[in-house]
Amino acid sequence: MSSPAILRIVFGGDDDARKLALKTGIPKSVDDLVLEIMTVFGVKQKFRLQYKDKDFGNEYMNLMSISQIEDRDTLKLIFLSTEDSSIQETAPDAPTCCTIPVPSPSSTCSSDTPDMRDVNPCSIVQELNISDDSFCSSTETVIFTSPESRTSSWPQVFVVPRFSCSAEIQLQRADTEFSNSGMLLIPPPKLRSDILEGMAEEIFKYAAYPTDSQLDQAAEALINAHPCLREKGTRTGHEGWKHYLKIKMSNFRSKLSKIGHPEITVNSLRNKRKGQGKAASNIKKPRKAEVNFLPCLPKGETEESMEKERIALLTEVKKRNNEAVIKEKMQLTFSYRRQELVEDLAMVSDLQTRWPALFTVNEINAEFMRITTVPLLSKFMAQLDRYTVNLHKIFSSKGGASGQKLSRIMAISDKCDDIHIKRDCLIQSLCVYLNEDITTVVKEFEDCNSEEAERGISETTLGLFLVRKEGAGAEDQPEDVGVVIDGVKLLQNLKSISFGFAMLFGLIYALNLSYPQNLKFTFEFLQKVVMNLDGSKLSSKIQALKIKMFQ
Structure with a gap:
C-alpha cells in the first residue's frame, strides 16, 4: 500500500x-x-x-x-x-479536463436550455488542444473546429443528459416521491420516449454502435440519476432500460441513415458489396476504440470541394518548410479521407499516390490523434517506460524455453544504457512471453538494397524491416528500420524497433487495417494496456498479464 x-x-x-x-x-x-x-x-x-x-x-x-x-x-x-458549447478546450489524454457532472434530480429546467432532441449528431463544434510533454511534438496538437468530429471516447462515468422540460418536471416529482415513500415510477409512453431519445443522442456522441457493456453502463447511470426509474423484479434494476436502449439505438441509427449520416449509411444494404446482401454482413464500425471512425464532411463542404483540397495537397507536399499548410489541409480533408478508406477499401499503393502527406511520421501522429483523440508517440513511449520494471519482474519469473529466451533478451537490456534498445528488448520480450514470433512481422536484413531484402519486403503483407551492419549484435543500434504494408515500403529511417512498432500501430489505425494474426496478443496489449484504448475488455491472456503487472 x-x-x-x-x-x-x-x-x-x-x-x-x-x-x-x-x-x-x-x-x-x-x-x-x-x-x-x-x-x-x-x-x-x-x-x-x-x-x-x-x-x-x-x-x-x-x-x-x-x-x-x-x-x-x-x-x-x-x-x-x-x-x-461552441468551443471547449479538452485534453483527451488528460481526463481531468473532462470531469463528469451528473445533473441533480432536483434541478429545474429552463426555457433557455436547448432540447437535446434538437441537436444534430454532426453539429458538435469543439476545439481540442493537447499539451506538450517529454515525447510530444507539435504534431500532437490537433484542432477540431469542424462539426463532424467527436472529441472524446466513451467516458469513464456516463453522464445522463437533461431531457425535455416536461420530462424533467415529471422525473423531479417522481424522484421526490421515491425519496419520501419509496414509490417507483411507471413512466407513461411519452415520458419513456423522451428519456430514450435523450439517452440515444447522448450515447451517439461517443459511439454509433455501443457495446453491450456500454449500454449497461448508460442504463445504470440512468437509474442512479433518477432512482424512481429503478425496475422491480430484475437483478440489476435496469435490465429493462438496457433492452429499451438497445432497441432505441437501432431505431436511432435507422433515422440517421435516412438523412445520410456516413457512419450509418456505409452499412446500408444498397452500399453492400456483391455477396454481402445481409444487414448483419460485414458491418463497418469501430473495432479498435476509434472515436472518429467515419465522420461527416465539414460544414459547407462537398465531395467535390474536398477533392479539390486533396489535389491542392499534392502541390503543397512538394514545397519545403510547408508543414503548417499541409497539417491544416490534412485536418480539413480528414473526413473525406476516412470515407475513402472505409467505404472504398483502397489499395495502399493507391493511397500513397493520392495522399502522400499521410505517410510521414508527423501526419501519422496527427491522424492517430484525429481518430482516437489520444496522442500516439508520446503516450506509446511513456507507457512503455512506465511498465518496464513491472514487466521485467514478470518476464524474469518465466521458466522453460521461453524463460531462457527472455533471460537472454533482458541481459542485453540490463547492460545497455540506450533507451531505444531497452524499449526494443521490452517489445521482443513481450512477444516471447505471449508465445508469439516477432520475426513473422519484423524482417531482419544486412543490406536493404540486396536482392534478398527486396524480395522479402515485396512479400511482406504487414510488418517492419530491420537493417543491421554485418557483425552487429542486438545491443547495437540498427542501421535502418522501416514499415512495409502490402509489399510497399511506406516509412524508413526510423530510430528503433519500438519506434517502428509505434508507427505501424498508427498506420493500422490510419489505414483502417486489422492487426497481424501472428502478433494479435502483442498488439492487443499495446492497444488496450499501453494506449488504454478499450482497456476494459481484454482477452484472458492479456487480462492475466495485466493482473500480474499490478500485483
Whole structure:
C-alpha cells in the first residue's frame, strides 16, 4: 500500500483552498484522482486540473500525468463554462479536463436550455488542444473546429443528459416521491420516449454502435440519476432500460441513415458489396476504440470541394518548410479521407499516390490523434517506460524455453544504457512471453538494397524491416528500420524497433487495417494496456498479464 498523502486543492481562486487527504496515497492515474475529487468535494461542474510546474517558476500548467505531482503539492481546479458549447478546450489524454457532472434530480429546467432532441449528431463544434510533454511534438496538437468530429471516447462515468422540460418536471416529482415513500415510477409512453431519445443522442456522441457493456453502463447511470426509474423484479434494476436502449439505438441509427449520416449509411444494404446482401454482413464500425471512425464532411463542404483540397495537397507536399499548410489541409480533408478508406477499401499503393502527406511520421501522429483523440508517440513511449520494471519482474519469473529466451533478451537490456534498445528488448520480450514470433512481422536484413531484402519486403503483407551492419549484435543500434504494408515500403529511417512498432500501430489505425494474426496478443496489449484504448475488455491472456503487472 502506498503511503498516505495530502494535496492542497484550490477552487478557482486562492481564497478557497481545501485539503484532500488520500489515505492510500496519490492515485495511480489522473482518472482516479479526478473521481476522488468529485467524490470528496461533491464537484458537479466540468473542470480541468493544473499543477505548479517548477520548470516555469511554479506557474500553473495542465496536469497530464500523475507523475507530475507529489505529496503536499497544490492543484488548481479550472472550471469550464457550461454555457459556451461552441468551443471547449479538452485534453483527451488528460481526463481531468473532462470531469463528469451528473445533473441533480432536483434541478429545474429552463426555457433557455436547448432540447437535446434538437441537436444534430454532426453539429458538435469543439476545439481540442493537447499539451506538450517529454515525447510530444507539435504534431500532437490537433484542432477540431469542424462539426463532424467527436472529441472524446466513451467516458469513464456516463453522464445522463437533461431531457425535455416536461420530462424533467415529471422525473423531479417522481424522484421526490421515491425519496419520501419509496414509490417507483411507471413512466407513461411519452415520458419513456423522451428519456430514450435523450439517452440515444447522448450515447451517439461517443459511439454509433455501443457495446453491450456500454449500454449497461448508460442504463445504470440512468437509474442512479433518477432512482424512481429503478425496475422491480430484475437483478440489476435496469435490465429493462438496457433492452429499451438497445432497441432505441437501432431505431436511432435507422433515422440517421435516412438523412445520410456516413457512419450509418456505409452499412446500408444498397452500399453492400456483391455477396454481402445481409444487414448483419460485414458491418463497418469501430473495432479498435476509434472515436472518429467515419465522420461527416465539414460544414459547407462537398465531395467535390474536398477533392479539390486533396489535389491542392499534392502541390503543397512538394514545397519545403510547408508543414503548417499541409497539417491544416490534412485536418480539413480528414473526413473525406476516412470515407475513402472505409467505404472504398483502397489499395495502399493507391493511397500513397493520392495522399502522400499521410505517410510521414508527423501526419501519422496527427491522424492517430484525429481518430482516437489520444496522442500516439508520446503516450506509446511513456507507457512503455512506465511498465518496464513491472514487466521485467514478470518476464524474469518465466521458466522453460521461453524463460531462457527472455533471460537472454533482458541481459542485453540490463547492460545497455540506450533507451531505444531497452524499449526494443521490452517489445521482443513481450512477444516471447505471449508465445508469439516477432520475426513473422519484423524482417531482419544486412543490406536493404540486396536482392534478398527486396524480395522479402515485396512479400511482406504487414510488418517492419530491420537493417543491421554485418557483425552487429542486438545491443547495437540498427542501421535502418522501416514499415512495409502490402509489399510497399511506406516509412524508413526510423530510430528503433519500438519506434517502428509505434508507427505501424498508427498506420493500422490510419489505414483502417486489422492487426497481424501472428502478433494479435502483442498488439492487443499495446492497444488496450499501453494506449488504454478499450482497456476494459481484454482477452484472458492479456487480462492475466495485466493482473500480474499490478500485483
